[in-house]
Amino acid sequence: MGADAVFHVEGLRKSFGQNEVLGGISLELHAGEVTVLMGANGAGKSTLVKIISGVYARGAGTMRLAGDAFDPQTPAEAIRAGVVTVHQNINDGVVADLDVATNLTLDRLSGKGASMLFKPANIRAEAKAVADRMGLAIDLKARVSDLSLADRQMVAIARAMAHEPKVLILDEPTSSLSSAEADRLFSLIDRLRGHGVAILYISHRMSDIRRLADRIVSMRDGVISGVFDQKPLDYEGAVNAMLGRKIHLDRVVARSSASAVFTAEGLRIAHGAKPISMTLGAGEVVAITGLVGVGKTALAETLFGVRRPLAGAMQMDGKPYAPASAREAIAAGVFLVAKDRTESGIVAGFNIERNISLPFLKRMSSLGVMKKRAERLAARRQIDELGIVCRSEKDELSALSGGNQQKVMVARWMSQASRLFILDEPFQGVDISARRDIAAKLRASADGRATLIFVTEIDEALETADRILVMSEHTIVGEHRNADIDLDRLLAEVAGGPLHGVA
Template identity: 45%
Template structure:
């Protein structure tokens, strides 16, 4: 019988009176990819931190290669053969060093290579690592010059070079396009073929379908189910969030009303293709496509953050050229940007940066009394409504945003723009880093909005596009390459069809 690469038995962890992990057990064989599924707060991060030596378990046993260990620090975990690659690129290496230097950094620090090495020897060792992992980037350029996807690949190749027994990948595809994710999956398959066990954490069902041999589901700190190939993703999702997720695809809109907004020959860059598009009330349109296709640029033009290179925009029945976000908001065109902390949320030290104040901020002019004083009753009422409608998990309207999970923060961002009637709601990557349950709540809230509002969502994730959209537009080189309406075929059939369109747009 093959000895498990790693085995956790009855691992428990509490923070005060809060039991975060309750007798969690799992094992991963050498060369096996196991997906760890769970909504925000399920205990995934705590389990990963225990395995990586960041936090000690209160009870339970962790075995590496059949030997029980107590992992008291990340250094001990790494010495035992457990290596983690985090979602944040800040943890992916040293930006100022070259790719080659990053690939051999652990070996130098671990004294497996001499401290003083000639550039030639560094390049030779780095080329050896790159060759074994199929990494095809310029090894001489600084790490900072690489794309996010390439930095993730370098981090995994660096981990592979240490021949770990367990590689933990925490949301590695969260910010990657479908094509970039495919490159990453190719590297994971090489890691797997070498006999290294992989624990893969992701909110994306497409990731799990593509790469996982098994899936283990956590909910409320307990293992709720284990699934083997072929993965029953519907059952795994039910186990993860504790309820059935019903498809929200609607029948094709007959477009009996006039469009909310019309684009005629709008160019996102000089001499680029012209975009002709009608956005209709009560319809959710999603734009997707490879990175650089123009998804964010389109939303920024409509919100007045940048002018179009050419073309005409009509809002309702009148020509419309917003001079900036203030113009757009005054006209009922609202936007939630991709980076919620940079575009939507204020630092927690800022006055009024709590849940209620965040929702009220862009509406202060409309909600203030004649003398300019804000009606706090209206602010609190809007926050209470949002908490109920979106199921925001918090202590109350005055809760600080940094006390909320990422999914609940994103619910606050969307709730801000649902607090007043909108003509057009623009959402840029609204589901990034959000678990399946929170994503479903967000989409349900969009479906329940005033039917006079048109909604335009930009996402790089085809799975998110399929769940949210009535109509999907695939962009390429800042123009519309294809239009797709989700049909009644099974979800995996729809996913395959849309992935094919997006891959064609990237060619």
């Protein structure tokens, strides 16, 4: 174990069936240091945290805490040993209907050796001691449900620290916080660092990482792809290691468009964020890339009417565009392929035909009667054009592979003409063959509309787009025509590095 390393993981492996999620992870956490863990979706971060936290059993490898073997079978065992996790969902760490004092002492009230007698005075005294130790300036009598997100996060961390852990894991703790609220959290983390706690901080927000990291560990595809602990920290190298740089895939021939379909001026999608201005042209495919958590989905949902912008104006074909709902956006010719196909997309119990026609049932009906032939022909056309592997349009979605389910999601919104076609992470969870099929179809059908895709993987942008915009901290920080791109500069922008104008 390295000097001051309080926690050590060696050769950790985990598989689910034939799918190996962790391929031999080795990691050290040091007392009084913040180790930032970066990894794209599917890198294995959540599985690693769940093994350390006692939620999952390890498949192979060893863990040691303060020199002793560490192999928790339950979260309670991990906590008792000195490893506490505060999960991304704040409500997982607090009980909203109880007051702050009870939350801070709840584990002692309900744990082993807890007194059978409930003494409010003792609870308040113990809660005050915890709050004072953490510098928590919150009314202990306040109900947690009445607190701001930042205060709930503080209570969750203070509750975790009541166990006096050796290791604290924070999973995307600022994902729901404003910049001012995040600053309060950072002050608390500085305090914990001063107490000698080893902190594993999971985040993609470069402002967080630059502010807190003593060292950065990058994960990709279930393995550690880079460790960065030399000062000054190599932030761009960490991003490069996380995303990979396999820039050997098919590149497109970039097209230009002189005809604007969509414009946004001064669009603000988050408090404290700089405004966004952009133009999307007819026949053009534009990719917006950036790390997880920079606001890509928030922008997609704003354009689709699911969210309201805080400021700014939009136009579609030169006319004001301010959708109050997804229904209004669809009526204006704006379609969105949502990121999470299982939550807001496919209906597993419906067949391919009905999944494709679902948003357009009214268009495919006459006097309330469905035009079955039109529905069937639309489905067959999309099956052929996108290469959906199935027996027929009557197959249920649940019978298809993930890649073919994703093709059905794209097919749904391509079955009707649109003016602005938005796709949020359309290649997530699909293999390279399906990815290329979808990208080719998007480009082949781009005439007559503007196409906007949101992707984390830079390769996906390079394979698909005519223009690439870079997003960071809920705004656009770079623009590149997809021809002779300076990849080092693009990566620097993704990492939140210094910019020198716009390409």
